[in-house]
Structures are given as C-alpha cells and as structure tokens.
Amino acid sequence: MGTKSTFKKDVAIQAILYAAQHVERKDIHKICKILYFADQDHLSKYGRSITGDTYIAMPFGPVPSNVEDIFKAVRGDSFFSDCVDDLKEYFDFINKYVLITKKKADTDYLSESDLECLDKAIEKCKDKSFNELTEMSHDLAWSNTQRDRAISIKDILREVGDDEEYVSYIDRKIATEDMFI
Template structure:
C-alpha cells in the first residue's frame, strides 16, 4: 500500500472549499469531487492533495477521515477526538433520502496551496453538475476495481494515479514521494 500522511486540517478545508463553491451537498457529491481533485493533483503535481485514505465503497471512493468528521457532525458524537473537534465546521442534516452537509465556517485558504485550489476548482467544474449515478459510474474506475477485487477496501494512491492516466515517469515520482512520506511516518 502506498501511504501518505494525511493533513487533517487540509482535508477539512478542502471539503469546506467544495461546499463554499457548490453550496450544501450530500456526502457522496463532496467525496467524489474530492476524489477527482486528488487525481488531478496527483497527475499535475505528483502528490495527493490531502493524503486521506480512500476506501472503495459500494458507491465509489470515500475519504476515511472526512467520513468520520461528517458522521461526527451528523451524530454529535464520535470515538475519534480529532473527528469530533473538526466536525464543528459542518452541519449535517438528514434529508428525506440522504444527509446534506453544510459548511458552518469559510475555508481557511491559507491551509490550501495554489495547486490544491487549482485541483479542487478543476474537479468542481468537471463534477459538481453530475448526478449520483454519473458520479458512481465515473468513480468506479480501475483503482476502485483493483481494491474491490483484492478485497482490500483501502485504495492505493498509485492505483488512483494510474486510473487518472498518469505517465510512468510521474508514477515513479509519486512512488518516491510515498516512500519519503512512509519513512517520516515511522
């Protein structure tokens, strides 16, 4: 598994940025916009945007930490202190069919680099108008397939990058970045 260190504050502010741009949305839309922003960032800059681990779920990739944050906001409780603290930036209302997330604060743009904002903006422009079924179909890419087939729910950043059509040279660079990140994790 190719591991990167998650930047939890950046993950929260990336989600806030998405909600600031598109307005209140369901988990699914926010998560898919973030997933495709991760792909854009990998392709253009050779590193993930947030480093959150993506889980291959039934309806597509889900960022693990942000899912915990949204659930903490929805339920006003969590076994994870970091998720509970960060959940105060969001309000989640259970709609007739699905929970709707609303930002309670503006994103802190100092938490997001120019490359982060570029990748998020591209993903928002390409994906915010897509419906649920189109986002499911688009996000069920080769990275999702590989995680599902291997029964390994966590998706590899290398597979996510390959699904975005990234060059072999950039894949090598991402592997080196992941190796460096992993050595810092130990």
C-alpha cells in the same frame, strides 16, 4: 506501500468547506467525489495529494477514509467523540447526508495548485447526479480494488494515464515521506 499517504486534517477540512461553498447540493457523496478527483489530479500533476487521505473502494465509489471518519464524528456515528466540538465549529448535517457549512474555507491552508485542482473537480462534479458521480468514479482504480479496501496510489495515477516510471517514482516518494513523519 502504495495505498498510504499522510492525512492532513486541517487541509482536508478546508478543502471540504471550499468544495461545499461551490456546489448547490452539499451532500457527502458529492463532496467525497470532488475530493477524490481533486486529489487524483493533484497527485498526477504535482506529485502529492491535497488531503493526504486514503481512498476506500466502497459500493458507490471511492470514499476518503479519514474524511468519512470526520463526517461520522460530526453526525455522532463514531468513536471520535473527543474532537466533535472542534469539528462542529466547521459544519454539521441535515439528515446525516447533507452538509451545512458554518464557516467559509480558509484558503490560506490551500495552495494555488490545491485550489486549481479543487476548482477543476468542482466543475467536473457540481451538476452531476448521485448516479452520474458513482459511474464516473467507478474507474479502473476503483474496479481493481476489492470492496472496502484501500485503493492504491499507483492505480489512482494509472487511471489518469501516468506512465509506470512516474507511478513508481511517486509511490517511492510518498513511502519515503511517510518514513520521516
């Protein structure tokens, strides 16, 4: 308990496209940090993640595990070859790290609160350099996690100052939801 939520692939793809539409440089690092801060904010305010992804503590900060797998598949660096054509209808890459979007985000997949938190994260990250984003995301949640391991939802919530009662409530809520999926 504490690290897993249910990944929402279609929502995540639309969140990626939405973030990419609103930043000048569409590199993987920036998109991943936007998703992290948006998910963190949404989890704290509304009790659920936008993407449902699990964030891994990587050297340059939290990385959404399933989104990273999607990016690897599109780049041809993954065993997810069965869905590459479907994914390539949304985006591709230049030099393996810069995203090229092929469609606009379908915001019907994103709730008002999803868009609110994505907009806030985009504003927070859009003008930041690689190093600034890395430093910003090297928060306590990241620091408390062994490299290449999942960051706990509890630590993500504690990072934004949520009290222990709320942290435990959300952790139980997510665990209960996952039991019925």
